[in-house]
Amino acid sequence: xxxxxxxxxxxxxxxxxxxxxxxxxxxxxxxxxxxxxxxxxxxxxxxxxxxxxxxxxxxxxxxxxxxxxxxxxxxxxxxxxxxxxxxxxxxxxxxxxxxxxxxxxxxxxxxxxxxxxxxxxxxxxxxxxxxxxxxxxxxxxxxxxxxxxxxxxxxxxxxxxxxxxxxxxxxxxxxxxxxxxxxxxxxxxxxxxxxxxxxxxxxxxxxxxxxxxxxxxxxxxxxxxxxxxxxxxxxxxxxxxxxxxxxxxxxxxxxxxxxx
Amino acid sequence: xxxxxxxxxxxxxxxxxxxxxxxxxxxxxxxxxxxxxxxxxxxxxxxxxxxxxxxxxxxxxxxxxxxxxxxxxxxxxxxxxxxxxxxxxxxxxxxxxxxxxxxxxxxxxxxxxxxxxxxxxxxxxxxxxxxxxxxxxxxxxxxxxxxxxxxxxxxxxxxxxxxxxxxxxxxxxxxxxxxxxxxxxxxxxxxxxxxxxxxxxxxxxxxxxxxxxxxxxxxxxxxxxxxxxxxxxxxxxxxxxxxxxxxxxxxxxxxxxxxxxxxxxxxxxxxxxxxxxxxxxxxxxxxxxxxxxxxxxxxxxxxxxxxxxxxxxxxxxxxxxxxxxxxxxxxxxxxxxxxxxxxxxxxxxxxxxx
Numbered sequence: 001x002x003x004x005x006x007x008x009x010x011x012x013x014x015x016x017x018x019x020x021x022x023x024x025x026x027x028x029x030x031x032x033x034x035x036x037x038x039x040x041x042x043x044x045x046x047x048x049x050x051x052x053x054x055x056x057x058x059x060x061x062x063x064x065x066x067x068x069x070x071x072x073x074x075x076x077x078x079x080x081x082x083x084x085x086x087x088x089x090x091x092x093x094x095x096x097x098x099x100x101x102x103x104x105x106x107x108x109x110x111x112x113x114x115x116x117x118x119x120x121x122x123x124x125x126x127x128x129x130x131x132x133x134x135x136x137x138x139x140x141x142x143x144x145x146x147x148x149x150x151x152x153x154x155x156x157x158x159x160x161x162x163x164x165x166x167x168x169x170x171x172x173x174x175x176x177x178x179x180x181x182x183x184x185x186x187x188x189x190x191x192x193x194x195x196x197x198x199x200x201x202x203x204x205x206x207x208x209x210x211x212x213x214x215x216x217x218x219x220x221x222x223x224x225x226x227x228x229x230x231x232x233x234x235x236x237x238x239x240x241x242x243x244x245x246x247x248x249x250x251x252x253x254x255x256x257x258x259x260x
Numbered sequence: 261x262x263x264x265x266x267x268x269x270x271x272x273x274x275x276x277x278x279x280x281x282x283x284x285x286x287x288x289x290x291x292x293x294x295x296x297x298x299x300x301x302x303x304x305x306x307x308x309x310x311x312x313x314x315x316x317x318x319x320x321x322x323x324x325x326x327x328x329x330x331x332x333x334x335x336x337x338x339x340x341x342x343x344x345x346x347x348x349x350x351x352x353x354x355x356x357x358x359x360x361x362x363x364x365x366x367x368x369x370x371x372x373x374x375x376x377x378x379x380x381x382x383x384x385x386x387x388x389x390x391x392x393x394x395x396x397x398x399x400x401x402x403x404x405x406x407x408x409x410x411x412x413x414x415x416x417x418x419x420x421x422x423x424x425x426x427x428x429x430x431x432x433x434x435x436x437x438x439x440x441x442x443x444x445x446x447x448x449x450x451x452x453x454x455x456x457x458x459x460x461x462x463x464x465x466x467x468x469x470x471x472x473x474x475x476x477x478x479x480x481x482x483x484x485x486x487x488x489x490x491x492x493x494x495x496x497x498x499x500x501x502x503x504x505x506x507x508x509x510x511x512x513x514x515x516x517x518x519x520x521x522x523x524x525x526x527x528x529x530x531x532x533x534x535x536x537x538x539x540x541x542x543x544x545x546x547x548x549x550x551x552x553x554x555x556x557x558x559x560x561x562x563x564x565x566x567x568x569x570x571x572x573x574x575x576x577x578x579x580x581x582x583x584x585x586x587x588x589x590x591x592x593x594x595x596x597x598x599x600x601x602x603x604x605x606x607x608x609x610x611x612x613x614x
Contacts, residue, residue, distance in 0.1 A: 183351060
């Protein structure tokens with residue numbers, strides 16, 4: 001009986017993981033297809049579709065755009081998130097709880113709503129549809145995330161460390177730069193890499209806010225309109241690979257604890 | 261006498277509704293080792309924070325070297341603090357920690373390293389220069405914090421319960437070293453503690469605090485032998501306390517009626533005034549002492565052997581609310597349940613204005 005339960009629980013676990021990962025496995029597998037359709041039977045392996053992706057100027061420039069937008073918007077989000085977390089953790093502000101709630105609120109709003117809101121706002125303010133506009137959109141969605149991660153790690157035990165630095169003659173900006181940022185580095189890097197991941201495969205906001213130069217997810221969507229093709233599998237696999245790398249960095253920085 | 265190094269003048273402080281310091285005035289001499297002694301909540305740590313510049317007092321002024329420092333930020337005043345949790349910078353090496361204050365002063369790298377090494381040698385940690393704080397033991401971190409605070413040559417070094425996190429043996433050892441280091445560098449140290457043994461061992465000047473006020477201050481020998489208030493008589497060492505009323509007074513002696521009998525004391529006191537008498541445990545005699553004053557009889561309730569002596573608790577037969585605390589030689593044969601006469605040398609009775 002006990003044996004049976006064990007087997008059943010293993011099967012269940014297997015089913016769960018299959019459910020999660022089968023689509024990805026299929027995507028990656030058929031990106032290696034040698035023939036023109038990403039459907040069984042598998043005819044590969046072949047790298048011809050990867051070759052096609054990398055020689056497609058539209059796709060490679062979208063890839064570079066995506067990386068740029070992800071990097072710069074994450075840098076902005078993590079900087080603003082850190083500063084607001086530091087402000088909330090170190091100073092007594094009127095209505096601190098309410099303000100903290102407001103700053104994390106965008107996490108609960110759908111990207112579609114945020115994207116539409118920004119579209120209307122930018123229209124009104126005369127900001128043209130561009131990578132910059134999409135980047136600002138990504139800061140809007142990632143700032144609350146960076147704030148939440150960094151704020152959660154900003155405990156009282158660092159207060160005395162900052163006081164000690166001030167006591168030894170450090171002006172406030174040096175306290176931040178030389179003490180708080182290095183001490184908070186794991187949370188800051190975690191926030192940065194998670195923002196990169198989210199920005200990297202964000203579609204809705206980029207779709208609404210870019211026009212000629214666009215990001216990779218939007219370019220993939222354009223590609224999909226002309227039907228399935230192993231090239232879309234190949235570019236999807238590339239996106240997936242980059243996401244994996246970013247998530248691994250995130251896990252390494254947040255979850256690896258330094259000995260105290 | 262020269263001007264005091266630190267002059268705290270009528271400082272009061274409130275946290276919201278709660279008053280933690282009530283009109284405290286204190287002068288600190290250059291080169292002295294001052295201990296702020298008191299139970300938690302007595303305001304001693306707040307007073308230290310005010311000296312360090314982390315708290316600006318609600319009222320009153322703080323002068324350091326004659327300059328008004330009341331609202332000067334910590335970075336700009338000639339004090340440094342050794343924090344209770346040491347507050348070392350975890351991402352920097354020990355050498356960089358110690359050199360941090362010099363770095364903020366714009367001292368170049370080579371001079372900084374040389375001075376940091378010197379300061380580490382002073383605290384006996386010359387070999388730890390390249391280590392990280394987490395590789396050190398509690399006692400070693402404590403020394404690094406001390407070196408870091410001393411290297412920029414402050415006028416006053418503030419220590420917030422610096423030995424609180426160490427075990428007893430290490431604490432006694434660090435205590436001796438602190439005193440030795442203070443004598444060597446000659447900087448004024450102000451040290452907060454709730455440990456009266458630490459206070460007696462270290463202080464040149466002992467300040468007993470309770471409930472936001474200074475109860476007593478002076479050399480620890482004086483504070484112990486002649487405490488000014490009932491609180492300092494019981495907090496700085498133990499005492500038996502007898503409440504009484506003055507019934508008779510001549511020019512030279514006064515008679516005080518206590519629950520355990522009349523006690524005659526030197527000195528004229530106003531008749532009818534309420535007083536408290538304190539007697540240190542080592543001055544109580546079990547049995548009748550020649551020339552001493554009798555304090556009735558008492559039933560021994562507890563005898564605790566403490567190595568070099570026995571601590572005896574006894575309740576007075578005349579008034580069971582009076583608890584005698586006595587310190588007897590380890591060879592004493594007294595046992596719980598014994599009924600003994602209690603007496604004391606008149607000179608040893610400490611008169612407290614109640």
